[in-house]
Amino acid sequence: MKAIMVMFDSLNKKYLSVYGNSWVKTPNFDRLAKKTVMFENFYAGSLPCIPARRELHTGRYNFLHRSWGPIEPYDDSMPEILKKNNVYTHLVSDHMHYWEDGGATYHNRYSTWEISRGQEGDHWKGNVEDPNIPDSICKSKLNDLWRQDWVNRQYLDKEEKQPQAVTFKHGLEFIEKNRKQDNWFLQIETFDPHEPFFTQKKYKDLYPHEYNGKHHDWPDYSKVNEDEETVQHVKCEYAALVSMCDNYLGKVLDIMDRYDMWEDTMLIVNTDHGYLLGEHEWWGKNIQPFYNEIVNLPFFIWDPRLKLKNEKRDALVQTIDIAPTLLEFFNVKIPRDMEGKSLRDTILNNKKIREGALFGMAGGHVNVTDGRYVYMRGPVSTDNTPHYEYTLMPTHMNQLFGVNEFAGMELSEPFSFSKSCRLMKIHSFNYINPYWYGTMLFDLQKDPNQNNPYRDYEIEKSLIKVMAYLMKSNDAPIEQYKRIGISQDGIMDTEEIEKIEIEKSDNEKVELGNNITFEKGTEKAFLFILSYIPKQKRTQMIDLFKMMLIEMNITLVTKKHIKEFVEKTLPSPMNMMLLNFMKQILEI
Known part of the structure; x- marks a missing residue:
């Protein structure tokens, strides 16, 4: 038996025609739905990117114990378990977070792996001279990623050079070479349609629209502040990239048709999470509440043992169910610490496997x-x-934990899943x-x-x-x-x-005395600032604020005064972060 998983990143299912979209062109997803069982209530668990991949490996939630971080020494890794049970596992991916500190233990769990470079500011091509970056709407918070992305784009001038195209090329080469062999699992994973929504003209031409503004294919994770014309432009840029994803999905379906691989090959098509494109007045997927556009995901599966296709299931299932489903398919024992369940019976007869689904971010x-x-x-x-963070691998997304973060660290008692290991317990x-x-x-x-x-x-x-x-x-x-x-x-x-x-x-009350009162909504903003200050320093911060108001002879505190206080009092990196959050969350 063989299995192929095609995994996308940040795929909003409402942009697929098979899930009811009327304007995005995704004919191969329609074709996929006719060949598989399609799920309506498939939910993410731990978010965003790397926590979702840890679930993919371990079959269990991790967001209550840990933020973004590597596979831990005590984790059960589905690809590694398959490898140890004589199932060859191969990863092809352009997802650059695998090559950063916070994801660097995932790809080595596979028998072999192959990478494609150049996505989203991937530190790839060296260029000392600043590139020719267009005047854009959103680049203020992207820093070196923005610069590096424009360095990389110089080398991605043709479709066949784009990371997604290279990734699928590698995946199809693996299938061609190994299709006659047995017992293998291939994971074809592209970072697309994650932002930036960079693709070629032929896909953009599918979505003609009027737009005369600045360059804009990389929205900030923020509230929508753009006008309707700009919002529609960004949606079209995303749709163009979704259509590119659809095109390369079609190549996998073509090769399965060509060699009649439907007889012995499981096919899974999924994503890690969705993405907000103006819904709920937000861009992105990680600082706002997790609405269904982010967590209710597209999911398709073909099981050659069951031969069921062109059917839908509404049972509640999750990312944690993928690992046990693959292990069961290859007749490999499912570890006791996996919370997910094999989807075999749910595919067969819509069997209910859970009363509820938990999801979130640390x-x-x-x-x-x-x-x-x-x-x-x-x-x-x-x-x-x-x-707290519970870990034996103290790394963030792209850096190690700072030495100061270990102040006050304790060792926790083992958790039920940590194989008797005590873990670092870090604020x-x-x-x-x-x-x-x-x-x-x-x-x-x-x-x-x-x-x-x-x-x-x-x-x-x-x-x-x-x-x-x-x-x-x-x-x-x-x-x-x-x-x-x-x-x-x-x-x-x-x-x-x-x-x-x-x-x-x-x-939600702050006493300032001296007949000083807050304008409506402003007290909440000040409390928001205090929530990011260590408890032992909050009284000092309130006193500093009082002094500023008294010196300025202020009796009615406005949002402007809160902003001035943050700018004058807090160190630059922190005040920039808080001012941005105040703008996005409190709309100040």
């Missing part, structure tokens, strides 16, 4: 869905504590703080586009129980329950839930 909302409701549970403290700095979005509930049946969050303590009571059960099954750290204000058994009455909300409102 330090963010803890989210749960039962298929009808989505419940986003935010922290109860303005500073989003307590929260986590959260660059996001979901407190400011609040706790939200959505009824997907009545509000499928999640436009109307509401509160219903009876429904929340039920979903908290599901959430706590899934957290306990994941052996979540005890402090995570405290952070979001739920009991460890998940049994809470409506009065308890309501009381927590009242206490949260009481915490």
Whole structure:
């Protein structure tokens, strides 16, 4: 038996015709749906990119214990397990995060691997002289990535040179060479359609539109501030890249048709997460609440044993189910620490394998869905504590942990999945703080586009129980329950839930004295700033703010005063970050 997985990055399923899109051209995804079983309720678990790949390997959630980071020594890695059981595994990818500090242990779990360079500011081609960068709308926060991307684009002037094209070329070469062999797994993984939405003219020409603005194919992760013409332009740039992805998917379908590989080869087509393109007034996928455009994913699977195609399934499934599905397909024992389930019976008869699906990002909302409701549970403290990193591999996305981050580090007792290993327990700095979005509930049946969050303590009571059960099954750290204000058994009455909300409102107050008051909405902005200041220094910061106001003879605090205080008081890197977050989250 053989298996091929074609994996995209940041693929919003609402941009696929087979999921109901009427204007994006994706004929090969339509063709794929006719050859596979298509899932309607496939959810991400841990986000974003590398946490999702850790789930792909381990079949378990990781966002409650760890942010972005490598495979850990105690992790069960699906490709490595297959390799040890005489299934040859091969990775072809242009996903440059694999070659950075925070992802550098993943590709070596495969028997062999092959890379394609040049995506999103990949540190690839050396160029001391600054490249000719066009005047663009969004480049202020991209720094060296922006510069390097424009260096790389000089070498990607033809489609066949683009990383996606090279990646699929390598994958098709592997299939050609090994199609007559047995027991192998091939992962063809492209970074597209992740931003920047860089592709060739023939794909852009599929989406003619009027646009006379600055260069714009790389939106910031931010609120949408552009005009409608610009927003539509960015959507067309993304659609063009999705159509390129569709084209290369078609080449995999072609080769499977040519050699009749449907008889003995499993095919999985998936993505790590979606992407917001103006929905909910946001770009991106990692500082806002995780709406369904980000977490409800396209997923297709062909199992040659079952021969089922052109069918849909609505059972609730997740990324954590991919690893056990592949292990079961190759008749390899599934490790006990994998939380996911094989999808064989769900493919066969829509078998229900879970009551709820947990999803989120380290330090963010803890989210749960039962298929009808989505419940986003935010922290109860303005500073989003307590929260720790648990790791034996202390690296961030593209750098090691700083020495200062180990101050106060402890060794935790082993978790149920850590193979008796004690882990570093390190205070986590959260660059996001979901407190400011609040706790939200959505009824997907009545509000499928999640436009109307509401509160219903009876429904929340039920979903908290599901959430706590899934957290306990994941052996979540005890402090995570405290952070979001739920009991460890998940049994809470409506009065308890309501009381927590009242206490949260009481915490959103700052006493400045001297008859100084806050303009409406401004007190929240000041609390937002304090939430990023160490607790032992917050009284000092409040006193400094008071002094500034008294010196300026201010009695009514406005958002302008908050901004001035941040600029004058906090060190440059921090004030830049906070000012940006205030703009995006609090719209200041």
